[in-house]
Amino acid sequence: MEARYTLLIENRLDLSHVTFIHERHYFVNIARNFGIDRPQLGDMQRGMGSRIRPEDIDAIEAIERVLQSGATLPSEISARVEKGALKVRRRLEFPKPAAGRMNRKRCR
Secondary structure (H helix, E strand, C coil), X not given: CCCCCCCCCEEEEEEEEEEECCEEEXXXXXXXXXXXXXXXXXXXXXXXXXXXXXXXXXXXXXXXXXXXXXXXCCCCCCXXXXXXXXXXXXXXXXXXXXXXXXXXXXXX
């Protein structure tokens, strides 16, 4: 009997549109190829978004207050939850040289 695998795909699209200097619209769209016949899955995802969105608004408004305060700011503002993704991005931006290779070149 041949094994069959189904690839489950879920795509999330976040769009941010600045309308005025201190105002933006934020849109989220999720599409999936599984659970289409289960409306409770869509209800669950909408519910999660409804619970998370107020937290996002609070965070963005707090950041905006800091930006408008005139305080000296770091070059990048990131949330702790982004720490893992930031480490990966830094590694991609500034990859470490392979062990031993760079040292040998410097010694020559």
